[in-house]
Structure formats: C-alpha cells, structure tokens
Amino acid sequence: MPSIFLSPPTQKINSQIADRVGVELYVLRLDLMHPQVNGNKWFKLKYNLLSAKEKNLSTILTFGGAYSNHIFATVAAGDLFGFRTIGVIRGEETLPLNPTLGFAVEKGMHLVYCDRATYRQRHTTQLQEDLKQRFGEVLIIPEGGSNLNGVRGCTEIMQNLDAFDTICLTCGTATTLAGIALSLHSKQRIIGFPVLKGGEFLAAEIESLINNYLTSGLPAPVDNPAPWQLVYDYHFGGYAKFNQELIMFCQKFTQEHNIPLDYVYTGKMFYGVMNLLQQGFFQPGRLLLIHTGGLQGNLGIQEKLLKKRFN
Numbered sequence: 039m040p041s042i043f044l045s046p047p048t049q050k051i052n053s054q055i056a057d058r059v060g061v062e063l064y065v066l067r068l069d070l071m072h073p074q075v076n077g078n079k080w081f082k083l084k085y086n087l088l089s090a091k092e093k094n095l096s097t098i099l100t101f102g103g104a105y106s107n108h109i110f111a112t113v114a115a116g117d118l119f120g121f122r123t124i125g126v127i128r129g130e131e132t133l134p135l136n137p138t139l140g141f142a143v144e145k146g147m148h149l150v151y152c153d154r155a156t157y158r159q160r161h162t163t164q165l166q167e168d169l170k171q172r173f174g175e176v177l178i179i180p181e182g183g184s185n186l187n188g189v190r191g192c193t194e195i196m197q198n199l200d201a202f203d204t205i206c207l208t209c210g211t212a213t214t215l216a217g218i219a220l221s222l223h224s225k226q227r228i229i230g231f232p233v234l235k236g237g238e239f240l241a242a243e244i245e246s247l248i249n250n251y252l253t254s255g256l257p258a259p260v261d262n263p264a265p266w267q268l269v270y271d272y273h274f275g276g277y278a279k280f281n282q283e284l285i286m287f288c289q290k291f292t293q294e295h296n297i298p299l300d301y302v303y304t305g306k307m308f309y310g311v312m313n314l315l316q317q318g319f320f321q322p323g324r325l326l327l328i329h330t331g332g333l334q335g336n337l338g339i340q341e342k343l344l345k346k347r348f349n
C-alpha cells in the first residue's frame with residue numbers, strides 16, 4: 039500500500055508579535071504528508087478516489103490551469119493508487135511544458151487543452167457528457183476537487199485537534215473551509231483568507247456547500263458548523279498575483295521558522311495572520327494556521343520571475 043503520512047505534525051512558531059498579544063501560534067504541516075499528494079489535496083481526493091473504486095472506474099478526469107496544484111496532486115495520486123488520469127487544461131499548449139505539466143506528462147496524465155470559452159462550461163452536463171463520449175466511462179472530479187466528496191475528506195483534517203481556539207486557512211473555492219467548519223465545535227472559530235480578488239461571493243458558496251453537505255446524508259462530525267469569517271484584504275491583487283513584499287515575507291518566514299510557503303495560497307494567509315497579529319485582531323488563545331501545501335506552484339512562479347528578469 040503506498041504511504042501517505044496521515045498524522046502530520048503541528049509545529050509551534052516562536053513569534054514575539056504573537057507573544058505580545060497572548061497568542062500561541064502553531065502550524066499544521068499538511069505540506070509534509072507526502073512529497074506530491076499533500077496539503078488539502080489528499081483530503082479532497084480521498085473520497086473521490088474511493089468512489090471511483092466503488093464504481094469500478096479506472097480513469098479519473100479532472101480540470102485545472104497550467105500551474106494547478108490539483109492537477110499535480112491528481113496525477114501523483116493516480117500514479118500511487120493505480121488510476122489512469124486525464125487532465126483538461128485551460129488554455130493552449132505552451133512548449134516547453136512548465137514544471138507542473140511536465141510532471142503530469144511524465145507520470146502518464148493525458149492532457150487535453152481547452153479554449154477558455156469551452157473551459158468555462160466545465161460544470162455543465164453537456165461538456166461532461168461530451169468528455170465521456172470521447173474518453174469512455176471516467177470519474178469526473180471538478181476543478182480543485184471541489185465537490186461533496188472533497189468536503190467530506192476535509193472534515194478529517196482537524197481530527198484529534200480540538201485544542202485550538204482559532205483556525206486560519208487560505209481559500210480558493212473554500213471547499214476546505216467548509217469541511218473544517220463541519221468538523222469543529224461551536225466554540226472554535228475559523229478565519230478564511232480568499233486568494234481571489236472580489237472573493238466576497240465565497241461566503242454564499244460556503245453556506246451552500248455546508249447546507250448541501252448537511253442534507254446529502256454523508257457523515258458529518260457535527261450538526262452545527264463552527265462559526266467562520268472571511269478576511270478579504272490579503273489577495274495581493276488576485277489569484278496568482280504577487281509582489282516583492284510577499285516574496286520577501288515568504289523567504290524571511292522560511293528562513294526564520296524552517297517552513298516553506300507558496301506564493302499563491304499559504305504565503306498570503308501567513309502574511310495576513312502576521313499583519314493582523316500586529317493590529318491586535320486576535321484574542322489571546324491558541325491559533326492554528328493550516329499549511330495546505332502547494333509548494334510545487336513556486337517552481338512556476340520562479341520560472342515567471344526569471345522570464346521577467348531576462349526580457
């Protein structure tokens with residue numbers, strides 16, 4: 039049986055900024071679960087892969103951008119657990135392949151490039167039926183692993199971790215946040231940091247993910263989800279946008295605490311938390327930051343930075 043490290047460590051962060059306001063700071067190192075299938079990815083994929091097994095389907099088809107952490111993790115999980123994988127990639131093929139897609143092809147993923155207008159149809163039955171006509175019976179996992187099976191897996195992230203008052207995490211689709219809210223008791227609170235500009239729409243998405251989950255009959259650790267809120271000020275211009283300040287922050291944090299951060303997701307949340315600590319935003323207590331992985335994405339960003347520098 040291939041191994042995924044299911045009890046990732048919780049690491050204490052020594053920070054004078056946190057000490058000053060009576061906050062004990064910890065990081066849940068989901069990034070250490072497996073070299074490729076790590077972070078929130080394992081949790082989002084777990085029940086999707088089990089559902090493919092139950093349905094006797096040997097091929098997984100999913101969607102993502104050219105630097106997608108989800109594509110990277112799906113191909114690696116397919117390789118570990120014996121599934122063929124097909125990746126529908128937004129946009130045109132660019133050669134040479136970037137590190138994410140290079141890895142995907144090396145591990146046997148079949149890539150299908152898709153123009154942006156067609157890609158926008160990815161949630162429609164029509165496009166999904168067309169893909170099934172073309173590739174036969176496949177299990178389709180939505181972009182980012184964002185479905186109820188994904189939420190179900192994320193209800194397991196905080197197992198045996200009820201000693202924290204506040205839990206902070208970054209949000210793309212907020213599937214991870216919904217799963218965590220469904221697993222915490224009502225005295226704990228969750229703060230999500232959307233990486234998209236204009237992420238206000240996520241609040242309704244989270245409500246609907248939680249309500250759909252609670253009426254789906256899938257097992258929910260709690261009946262009433264823990265309170266959550268979103269902080270919209272740390273997207274740095276939007277998805278995959280970054281500036282020198284963010285890069286410097288991530289590099290300094292890594293040096294000081296020996297925790298690598300990515301610039302698309304976790305780096306923005308860690309920056310936001312340290313900034314809010316300085317503003318006295320948090321009550322004294324135990325604060326847990328969830329490191330949701332995504333480090334492979336830094337290779338793509340380093341490539342972009344190098345191109346910028348030499349053009």
Ligand SMILES: Cc1ncc(COP(=O)(O)O)c(C=O)c1O
Nearest residue numbers: 107210211212213214330331332
């Ligand atoms: C590294 C990383 N962290 C966080 C997220 C956001 O997760 P979610 O879409 O569940 O909000 C993603 C995207 O899936 C991701 O790749």
